[in-house]
Amino acid sequence: MSAGNEQSRQWFEDLAHSGQVDLPSEKLGWLDDARQQARQAINTLPVPYRKQEEWRYTSIDGLLKQNFQPVNDPFTALQSVDLEDWLLPEMDCYRLVFANGRCVPHLSETSELPDGVRVGSLRAALTTDPDLLATWFGQTANHSQHLFTALNTVLINDGVFIHVDSNVKLDKPIEVLYLSLALEDAVVAHPRNLVVMEPGSEATLIERFVSTGQSVYFNNNLSEIILNESATLIHHRVQDESSQAYHLSNLFLSQQKQSRYRGTALALGGAWARTEYKVKFLDEEAECRLNGLYTVGEKQLTDFHLDIDHAKPHCASEENFRGILYGKGRAVFDGRILVAKDAQKSDAHLHNANLMLTRNAEVDTKPQLEIYADDVKCSHGTSVGQLEPEQIYYMRARGIETAMAQKMLCLGFADEIIDTIEIEPLRQHVHERLHNALDRVVSEQLQAEEVA
Incomplete structure (x- = not known):
């Protein structure tokens, strides 16, 4: 050692x-x-x-x-x-x-x-x-x-x-x-x-x-x-x-x-x-649905690890995680679905999407599928991207300021996860928390672009 x-x-x-x-x-x-x-x-x-x-x-x-x-x-x-x-x-x-x-x-x-x-x-x-x-x-x-x-x-x-x-x-x-x-x-x-x-x-x-x-x-x-x-x-x-x-x-x-x-x-x-x-x-016939959202900014690291074991047949799992990264934030997503040999008729899906607001942000994403059964419905995928300039242009052409357009696109990206919370006070709290964070982040980013 x-x-x-x-x-x-x-x-x-x-x-x-x-x-x-x-x-x-x-x-x-x-x-x-x-x-x-x-x-x-x-x-x-x-x-x-x-x-x-x-x-x-x-x-x-x-x-x-x-x-x-x-x-x-x-x-x-x-x-x-x-x-x-x-x-x-x-x-x-x-x-x-x-x-x-x-x-x-x-x-x-x-x-x-x-x-x-x-x-x-x-x-x-x-x-x-x-x-x-x-x-x-x-x-x-x-x-x-x-x-x-x-x-x-x-x-x-x-x-x-x-x-x-x-x-x-x-x-x-x-x-x-x-x-x-x-x-x-x-x-x-x-x-x-x-x-x-x-x-x-x-x-x-x-x-x-x-x-x-x-x-x-x-x-x-x-x-x-x-x-x-x-x-x-x-x-x-x-x-x-x-x-x-x-x-x-x-x-x-x-x-x-x-x-x-x-x-x-x-x-x-x-x-x-x-x-x-x-x-x-x-x-058999158990079901697990997991949704996740992470925001990662300057000097932050956020890490999610999922290990879903389909040990029995006729079970279903679905995992959908999204991240918004800015500053020099780092995120890790490591999702693994294991479908055992006897777990026929398993239905398993895993996806991770990430929105990068700055060039210095970093994400390491690794969705995995291990399938040993032959009669299953399984999928996995990941995406990493930035805000589309065409979308911002489209919104600006309709009188929406750049900062507001960026925030609206980010909130739309996150709402797919937030809207799964059926408790109104909690959903509203998370939405406001994210809105306030984006106010600060987008403002800082626009100021940096003006200086550059």
Whole structure:
């Protein structure tokens, strides 16, 4: 092992030993065993580096230069007024609030949940529902195969626990607000989430990652999502964090017969952000639809990795991701669909489109299909391009200013993804967030062209 790799591994080992985790797990042997196995994995798993295919375009060097400190104590000083800047007007929902990885119960709103629904802190559920957690915890996320997953397992301190009983259909969405507070030290949080949808249940989940100020921190988020037979989950995720934040989300999704998952992933902030989806069909006639939008600007890197495993026949998946890049922003899209030998009648489609607003922006896109069955409908593709001068000319000829024409074209490009969000307050929030960003970007670009 090279000196550089030894130093990188030491970063993981030091971080794994830095937290004083005080989970109520003295009598939970299954949790202690999982954490012990994860500690061993940290000592043996390869450290991500550029020669590994899945990390070929994404360096963790900037992450390893940070001296992150864990936050173990809950935040009790936060008040409702402190959340006003991040709450979406007119959105009626159940809500969980987390601050630097720890649940804030007095700011959460779960008191009127219907019968058969558990929504709360994973930490609290270790006391109230340990047997239920033991059934599902670690079922889809293998901490012996992924170094950041192992790190999350070792340092798990809190997270989201959602369990919906059979045939229960929630009347309104569940929102989880992850708030990262500016502190003097660069902090790290390891939220561990478990979502279990029993047969025939239906729910909508919204996750939003936001922050105060421009603080440096690291969110190492891990979610296990289990959809049992005929269960349905609509899942929207909005990552809109500090321009100095590091963000890593690993989502492990397992689907049983006739289950339905529809996800929308939006990456709008962060200095270094990576999101991984690992989807596996465990029975026939399951369906997964994923839409994504990322905006990447100066000194930003955003990375999406999709691994869709068609292990069973008669399943369908569709992934549509779009990116808008400007400044010296960098994006990575690595999508892989695997169709197993016995997965006949699979229907799988993957596409990634990118709009480059500046010459210095960069995208590495690699959609992949591995097909071992012979009776399937599969496609994949990618595109990278700029705004068409003819389109801008056409709009200017009708009295639309250049800046407005460029913004309208960008918003039209993004709306194919944004319009899949059926919740009006959330859709409007994302649209306004993108509109404001484009105002700044287009203005700066036109000024630069005038100077040139």
